[in-house]
Amino acid sequence: MTVPDSVPAPADSPDVPAPRGVRAVDGNRAALALLLVQNVVSALLIGVNVPVGERVVRVGLNLPLGVSLLGAFAVVVLVGLTVFRGPLDALFRDVRWRTPPAWGVAVAAFVLAFLASRAFVLAFVTLFPETADSTPQFLSSGVDLWVLLLAAGVLVPVAEEVAFRGLMMRGHERAVGFGVAALTSSVAFAVAHGAPVSVVGILPLAYVLARVTQHTGSVWNAVIIHVLNNTVALGLGAFLAGRLPTDPAQATEMLSNPALKVPLAIGAALFGTVVLVVLHLWLTPKADPQERSAPGPWLSGAYVVVLLFGLSALLLTVPGVAEWLGTVRASLQGR
Numbered sequence: 001m002t003v004p005d006s007v008p009a010p011a012d013s014p015d016v017p018a019p020r021g022v023r024a025v026d027g028n029r030a031a032l033a034l035l036l037v038q039n040v041v042s043a044l045l046i047g048v049n050v051p052v053g054e055r056v057v058r059v060g061l062n063l064p065l066g067v068s069l070l071g072a073f074a075v076v077v078l079v080g081l082t083v084f085r086g087p088l089d090a091l092f093r094d095v096r097w098r099t100p101p102a103w104g105v106a107v108a109a110f111v112l113a114f115l116a117s118r119a120f121v122l123a124f125v126t127l128f129p130e131t132a133d134s135t136p137q138f139l140s141s142g143v144d145l146w147v148l149l150l151a152a153g154v155l156v157p158v159a160e161e162v163a164f165r166g167l168m169m170r171g172h173e174r175a176v177g178f179g180v181a182a183l184t185s186s187v188a189f190a191v192a193h194g195a196p197v198s199v200v201g202i203l204p205l206a207y208v209l210a211r212v213t214q215h216t217g218s219v220w221n222a223v224i225i226h227v228l229n230n231t232v233a234l235g236l237g238a239f240l241a242g243r244l245p246t247d248p249a250q251a252t253e254m255l256s257n258p259a260l261k262v263p264l265a266i267g268a269a270l271f272g273t274v275v276l277v278v279l280h281l282w283l284t285p286k287a288d289p290q291e292r293s294a295p296g297p298w299l300s301g302a303y304v305v306v307l308l309f310g311l312s313a314l315l316l317t318v319p320g321v322a323e324w325l326g327t328v329r330a331s332l333q334g335r
Helices: 024-046 065-083 085-093 103-127 129-134 143-176 178-191 196-216 220-240 258-282 301-317 319-334
Strands: 048-052 055-059
Touching: 024 048, 024 065, 024 085, 024 143, 024 301, 065 085, 065 143, 085 143, 103 129, 103 196, 103 220, 103 258, 129 196, 143 178, 143 196, 143 220, 178 196, 178 301, 196 220, 196 258, 196 301
Parallel strands: none
Antiparallel strands: 048 055
C-alpha cells in the first residue's frame, strides 16, 4: 500500500530522521565564543594599553570604534559558520527562525522595556552616583558614526540574539522549560556586559527579549527590539555628546541631593517593576513541542565561564576595586 504524496510520513518513520534541535551545551558554547571573539577582536582592532614594566605599550591597530566593531562582527560570523555550523543549522530549521515577526508586538514591547530599563538605571545611579562614569561610552563622529550605527546598532544585536535567544535559550528550553530558560539566558546576557549600570539596565531588557520570543514564537521580534534599543541609545548618545556636562560629578549632582535621593530611587524602581510585571503578564509563552523535548542539564562549563567573564569585568569597573588594583599595581612597580 502506497502513501499518497499529500500525506506526510510519520515522524518516527525510519526513512525520515527526527529533526535535531539545539542542545543546551551548544548554546552555552556559542554564547561564550561570541563574547570572547567579539571582545578580543574589537579590543585588538581598537587598541589597548598594556603596562610593561614602568612603560605603557599600546597594542592594536588603533582603528575607529565603528570599524573595529564591524571587523569583530565579521570574525564572529566566520567563527559561527565554521565552529558552530551544526547548531546554527538546527536553529535555522527551527520554527523560531522561520516565523515572521509581529511588528506591533515588537514595537510596543520595546517602548515598555526601554522605559523599564532606564527606570532601573535611574534608581541605581541615584543610589550609587559614583558608578555613573563606569558605563561604556559608544561615541564616534563623522563617517565612523554611521559605521557604528550599522555595527553596534544592527549587526551586533543580530549576532547576540542568535547566540542568546536563539541557541542558548532554545537549548535551555528543550532541557528545562520556558521559565528557567528565560531566566538563565537573561542573566548570562546581562552579566556579560560587565559594568554594574549596564547589568542593571540590560537585565530587564534581556528578560523581555526572552519572553517576547517565547510569546510570539519568533526570534525576529527580539532582534527588532534589540536593534531599536541599541540604535536609539547610540543616536541619543551622538545627539547629546557635547551638550551634557563631561564631569560625572556635575551630571549626578542633583541625584546626590539627600532630600531627593531615596524618594527618586524608590519611585524609579517601583515604576520599572510595575512595567516589567505588566510585560511578564502580557508576554505569556506560546505552546511549543520543543519545550522539555530533551530533558537534561542546562548548566555546563561554558555557561559558568560566561558568568565568570561578566562578573570579572563587572568587578573591574567598580570604583573601589579599580582603585585598589591601581594601588597594588603601583606598589608592585615600585618594588
